[in-house]
Amino acid sequence: xxxxxxxxxxxxxxxxxxxxxxxxxxxxxxxxxxxxxxxxxxxxxxxxxxxxxxxxxxxxxxxxxxxxxxxxxxxxxxxxxxxxxxxxxxxxxxxxxxxxxxxxxxxxxxxx
Numbered sequence: 001x002x003x004x005x006x007x008x009x010x011x012x013x014x015x016x017x018x019x020x021x022x023x024x025x026x027x028x029x030x031x032x033x034x035x036x037x038x039x040x041x042x043x044x045x046x047x048x049x050x051x052x053x054x055x056x057x058x059x060x061x062x063x064x065x066x067x068x069x070x071x072x073x074x075x076x077x078x079x080x081x082x083x084x085x086x087x088x089x090x091x092x093x094x095x096x097x098x099x100x101x102x103x104x105x106x107x108x109x110x111x112x
Contacts, residue, residue: 028062029054035066038077039084041104048107049100056099064091065100 029050036046053062068087070076078084081104088100 025054028059031066032062036084040078040080041084045081045104045107049103052103052106053099056103057096061093061096064093065096 032053033046033050036049037043041049057065065088068091070087071090074083078087085097085101085104088097091097
């Protein structure tokens with residue numbers, strides 16, 4: 001029992017350290033960037049957008065954006081930023097829509 005308590009305390013410490021150093025944010029940002037690139041967004045713009053989106057959206061909102069399946073007549077994967085934003089609108093989360101669209105616009109102009 002004592003070993004279990006010590007183990008759990010160590011795990012809690014490692015998790016707290018990862019959170020406090022931003023390691024978790026880095027992983028989330030990398031996953032968002034990868035998802036954007038897979039959706040047809042260019043590497044540079046995806047990097048910019050991911051940084052803004054991770055700062056402004058919750059993990060739950062980001063997960064909603066991750067699980068957007070194609071509707072009838074659409075390609076399995078979005079073919080560009082416009083298709084991706086259309087799918088984001090279907091998520092029904094006004095804040096996620098606003099953050100995604102504003103991030104796309106700001107990053108496209110170099111202001112993001």
